[in-house]
Amino acid sequence: MKISTKGRYGLTIMMELAARTGEGPTSLKSIAEKHGLSEHYLEQLIAPLRNAGLVKSIRGAYGGYILSKSAEQITSGDVIRVLEGPISPVDFTDEDDPAKRDLWMRIRDSIAEVLDNTTLQSLVSFKDEGKYDNYMFYI
Template sequence: MILSTKGRYGLKAVFELSLNYGEGPVTLKKICDKYEISENYLEQLFAKLKKAGYIVSTRGAYGGYSLAKQPQDVTVGMILRTLEGEITTSECLNKDVCRRESVCATRTIWSKIEKSINDVIDNITLLDMIDEHHKITAED
């Protein structure tokens, strides 16, 4: 399973907002320049995140985007699911009943992998990412 640019770029952009939490809005241009993301593309991602209630926009000369919630209240899973949809390892897990479920040797494996992924992304908050970032940058 590979996340699309929606999830990867969106998480980077929201992480940038979390780094600046409480310091005022961050311009789209600043985020796009830092992460080399198209402004048009990021606007589309932010529209989804805004609609979901994770970010807010401020108009005007000092406008931009900010987190709508505290970093410790937003998980990686929340952001990824908003942008990507449900995270799954196999289409067979999305069906209510697979015709071959009773004889499928791999379904259990896909299910365990999916559960592990969801456990990770649902238990890492933006604050955890900030803490990890500070550890990495302190080592430099």
């Protein structure tokens, strides 16, 4: 399964809103400038997120967007499904070989489990805990 720019940029929007919780509405312009993205493209992505009830828009001179729920209640799976559709690595039917169908279903379920157990809060508070330290070799 390949996540398109819709899913990646949509997750960027949502992570920015989560990181700025409590600071008031955030404009798409500020997000676009910070990440070097097209504001026009972000406007296209925010509409389905708003329609799905994940964000609220605030009108006015200091308007923008805020999360409609807490960052702990919104998962990356919520965002990806809104922008990308159902999570599935391949389309399969009941006519497929049962072994292959089982493989595709296990892959789909594994991807969904990771996405559904990763909240926006966990993404914005992620800290490198030394898991990927650079190795130092001495000769």
